[in-house]
Amino acid sequence: MKPFKIALVNAPALGILDPWTDEPDFPRPSLAVLAAYLREKTEYQILCIDAKFDRLSFDRTIEKILDFAPDIVGFTAFTPEIKPSAYVAAKVKSANPNIVTVIGGAHLTALPDRTLMEFPHFDFGIAGDGEETLLEFCETVRVGGDFDRVKGLIHRVGSQIIINPARPRILDLDELPIPAWDMFRKAKHYWIQSAKGCPFKCHFCMNHNGRVARKNSVQKTLDEINFLLDNYQPEWIRFGDELFSVDMNRTSELLDEMVRQNMAGRFKWDVQTHVKYTSRELFKKFKLAKVTQVDMGVESGDSYILKHIGKGTNLDMIAEAFRIAHEEGVPTGSLIVLGQPNETKETVQKSIDIAVKINPQIPMFGIMVPFPGTEIARMAAKGEGGYINLSTNWDEYRKQVGGAVDFALISRKKVERMQFAGYLKVFIWNLRFWDLARFIWDYRIEGITILKKILKNGTGFLDMFDKMPVDYEAILKSEHTPTYDDMIFSREQWDIIQSDEMKRTNKLRPDLIKSQLPIKFSTAHAAIDINEQVLSSEVQS
Numbered sequence: 001m002k003p004f005k006i007a008l009v010n011a012p013a014l015g016i017l018d019p020w021t022d023e024p025d026f027p028r029p030s031l032a033v034l035a036a037y038l039r040e041k042t043e044y045q046i047l048c049i050d051a052k053f054d055r056l057s058f059d060r061t062i063e064k065i066l067d068f069a070p071d072i073v074g075f076t077a078f079t080p081e082i083k084p085s086a087y088v089a090a091k092v093k094s095a096n097p098n099i100v101t102v103i104g105g106a107h108l109t110a111l112p113d114r115t116l117m118e119f120p121h122f123d124f125g126i127a128g129d130g131e132e133t134l135l136e137f138c139e140t141v142r143v144g145g146d147f148d149r150v151k152g153l154i155h156r157v158g159s160q161i162i163i164n165p166a167r168p169r170i171l172d173l174d175e176l177p178i179p180a181w182d183m184f185r186k187a188k189h190y191w192i193q194s195a196k197g198c199p200f201k202c203h204f205c206m207n208h209n210g211r212v213a214r215k216n217s218v219q220k221t222l223d224e225i226n227f228l229l230d231n232y233q234p235e236w237i238r239f240g241d242e243l244f245s246v247d248m249n250r251t252s253e254l255l256d257e258m259v260r261q262n263m264a265g266r267f268k269w270d271v272q273t274h275v276k277y278t279s280r281e282l283f284k285k286f287k288l289a290k291v292t293q294v295d296m297g298v299e300s301g302d303s304y305i306l307k308h309i310g311k312g313t314n315l316d317m318i319a320e321a322f323r324i325a326h327e328e329g330v331p332t333g334s335l336i337v338l339g340q341p342n343e344t345k346e347t348v349q350k351s352i353d354i355a356v357k358i359n360p361q362i363p364m365f366g367i368m369v370p371f372p373g374t375e376i377a378r379m380a381a382k383g384e385g386g387y388i389n390l391s392t393n394w395d396e397y398r399k400q401v402g403g404a405v406d407f408a409l410i411s412r413k414k415v416e417r418m419q420f421a422g423y424l425k426v427f428i429w430n431l432r433f434w435d436l437a438r439f440i441w442d443y444r445i446e447g448i449t450i451l452k453k454i455l456k457n458g459t460g461f462l463d464m465f466d467k468m469p470v471d472y473e474a475i476l477k478s479e480h481t482p483t484y485d486d487m488i489f490s491r492e493q494w495d496i497i498q499s500d501e502m503k504r505t506n507k508l509r510p511d512l513i514k515s516q517l518p519i520k521f522s523t524a525h526a527a528i529d530i531n532e533q534v535l536s537s538e539v540q541s
Contacts, residue, residue, distance in 0.1 A: 339368030
């Protein structure tokens with residue numbers, strides 16, 4: 001009997017503008033997780049193709065898929081990856097129309113029916129958590145079953161596109177196997193996720209993993225780290241948790257165990273978290289566990305903006321968290337987004353100034369991207385918040401060098417120039433000249449890209465995509481590009497899905513919601529009631 005085959009694909013980059021996203025040193029974890037789940041449950045032949053990690057061209061990626069001759073090709077894509085994925089799908093379908101294509105990831109989850117309308121080369125879509133839906137979908141394809149019965153699936157019936165009921169999220173991540181890292185070449189870096197989800201409603205984030213943090217147990221997390229250490233000897237393990245210390249008690253226990261098991265110093269590792277979910281005690285434990293860097297969201301240096309973007313922070317809270325981290329000897333990174341609602345030259349300058357004040361090891365200044373499903377996308381589509389000229393060319397949706405939206409109160413060119421100057425100022429004003437030299441070297445490609453765009457007077461950057469196939473735009477030309485109304489509707493629908501999932505979680509696992517309320521440790525943190533009332537009102541209704 002012919003074996004059932006599925007290829008899981010991360011499409012190639014259009015160009016190397018930002019090596020972190022375009023030429024990563026780690027395999028895509030979502031492919032490894034999906035492959036491990038399918039392998040545990042079935043006897044399928046599975047091929048993982050991470051074109052970015054393996055530095056594959058479009059032609060070579062398509063060739064590898066066709067040589068494998070799969071029954072199904074599954075793609076994963078964030079918004080700036082959706083068009084490259086659609087291009088590969090189109091080429092595969094052109095060469096072998098019998099191959100079934102399915103797309104998953106954050107972009108499809110935000111715009112489920114519109115994605116299939118815009119890109120007819122995707123036969124199906126999978127919204128939300130993909131593990132259970134992909135398995136059920138594959139079995140339905142294999143046996144010729146009824147697609148209407150597969151929760152989380154988007155499919156076609158004639159000229160119509162049907163969105164099936166949402167798939168409930170997996171609440172206990174211990175149910176998932178260790179990712180199938182053996183399906184990739186050995187890497188120096190690995191990206192793991194010990195928790196999924198974040199309780200906040202930041203306007204610039206879709207929060208595609210949900211507003212309830214679902215976690216691996218401490219033991220499962222340690223098992224995954226030890227598996228990597230024993231089998232791959234990585235230089236660096238990066239935690240992809242949206243908010244690493246979301247359950248502060250669990251985080252404390254995990255750090256204690258990392259020290260007890262002598263993991264400290266065996267590899268570099270970094271996390272990102274929220275300033276509300278920190279304490280001196282926790283930073284002391286981070287230090288003992290020899291964390292390489294703790295990134296914390298700052299977002300803006302303007303008090304009014306901070307109060308109104310759903311982040312639940314204030315300037316005192318931010319300054320205190322970084323101050324304590326410095327005192328305890330923990331290296332930090334600061335995450336700042338320029339182009340917040342009604343951003344001006346003055347508020348951008350405040351963001352640069354707070355970065356100088358908190359003096360992180362690595363400052364990071366991104367420029368606002370109105371990703372589908374976010375409140376920012378809704379605002380931009382309605383012409384609110386000082387946003388104008390919203391693009392629906394998904395290739396422009398990039399954080400460092402993009403052009404998805406313009407700003408009414410400050411030119412994009414000015415924001416990009418201040419972004420570039422901000423990086424320099426953090427180091428120079430703090431007399432960190434050697435750190436500046438090292439930063440410039442480490443991020444030279446990103447810096448050159450930003451500088452090129454500035455010298456082009458801020459007009460366009462798509463011609464920097466030197467790996468774009470010559471027939472790329474012709475193949476992807478569509479009469480069904482999403483409208484502004486679609487962007488507004490996307491946010492409204494996503495809010496409903498998030499709220500319903502929180503109510504479900506509160507019935508089944510109220511401990512998950514309780515455990516993600518932060519432990520207050522100072523007056524600065526007690527001064528803000530972040531989302532506790534919001535969480536409470538949503539789950540009780």
